[in-house]
Amino acid sequence: MKTRVLIIEPSEVIVEGLSSVLGEQTRFKxxxxxxxxxxxxxxxxxxxxxxxxxxxxxxxxxxxxxADESIPVVAxxxxxxxxxxxxxxxxxxxxxxxxxxxxETLMRVTQSFxxxxxKSGASYExxxxxxxxxxxxxxxxTNKEIADALNVSVHTVISHRKNIMHKTGIKSVAxxxxxxxxxxxxxxxxxx
Numbered sequence: 001m002k003t004r005v006l007i008i009e010p011s012e013v014i015v016e017g018l019s020s021v022l023g024e025q026t027r028f029k030x031x032x033x034x035x036x037x038x039x040x041x042x043x044x045x046x047x048x049x050x051x052x053x054x055x056x057x058x059x060x061x062x063x064x065x066x067a068d069e070s071i072p073v074v075a076x077x078x079x080x081x082x083x084x085x086x087x088x089x090x091x092x093x094x095x096x097x098x099x100x101x102x103x104e105t106l107m108r109v110t111q112s113f114x115x116x117x118x119k120s121g122a123s124y125e126x127x128x129x130x131x132x133x134x135x136x137x138x139x140x141x142t143n144k145e146i147a148d149a150l151n152v153s154v155h156t157v158i159s160h161r162k163n164i165m166h167k168t169g170i171k172s173v174a175x176x177x178x179x180x181x182x183x184x185x186x187x188x189x190x191x192x
Contacts (some may be wrong), residue, residue, distance in 0.1 A: 001112050002029040006049035008058060010035045014095070018076070018102075024161065025103045031186060040065060051110045053093060056081040062089055062155070070159070072109045111167045113159050126167060131185060133160040135174060138180040 005028050009015050031047045034040060037058060043049075049071060052062075056075035059065055060082075066073070075086055078095035086092050092107040093102050101158040106115045112129070126134060129150075136146040143161070147154045170176050180186045 001104065003027055003050045004029050004031055004048065005106065006031045006043065006052045007076075008035075008037065008040070008052060008054045009031040010032060010055065010058075010163055013095055014055075014076070014078065019104055022106075024099065027103070027107065037065065038072050038085070042120065051106055051113075053106070054089075056085060056092075060085045060088070062153075070162075071111045072159075074106065074109055081125060085149075087151060088155075090153055090156050090159075096124070112156070126164060130160050130164050130167075133157060134164050134176060134180055137161065137164075138177040138186050141172075 001087070005022055007015055007018055007030065009018070012035075015035075019030045019033070022030050031043075031049055034043060037163045044066070052066075053076050054062060054065075054073055056077050057079065061074075062073035065169060072090035074090040074091040074093055076083065076093050076095070077086070091105050093105055095103070112127075132150055133146055136149060141149065143154050143157045146157045150157070164176065165171055168176070168179055170179055
């Protein structure tokens, strides 16, 4: 199944170039693009994108754009954008990136947002990044504090937490803390 990509970019030249690069790769289907954020809610319902590539100058807070937290938002950059703004995105594509790098970035980001990976034969084991998030949860950090500590967006932290709860079957912070201790991910003395 192809990954459906929605591009939100005002420049037709950039849209055409990115669509061409992604169209050459058989794993992507480029959806009709938007040139601004107007109509995004309707497009999310009708097109059901797997990932959104958004000109980073259009929104400093991509998480506030989406009611559905399971869709990653990747920043498209071709001019200076504050690093603090880019941290809020789930990934970054620079216009100077190679074709392969662009494809790999989109695949990595979309795969990290698939909570049902284990149903398709993937393992129940936590990824390295999920383990990092679990340790921070067990230490009592908030999603925002975890995002800052791991240099990722809050949206990414929430997605990892969903995956952790789905894979472990544990829904409470206390239960996840016990899980982390029993699996030697943290020492009891490290807890606040």
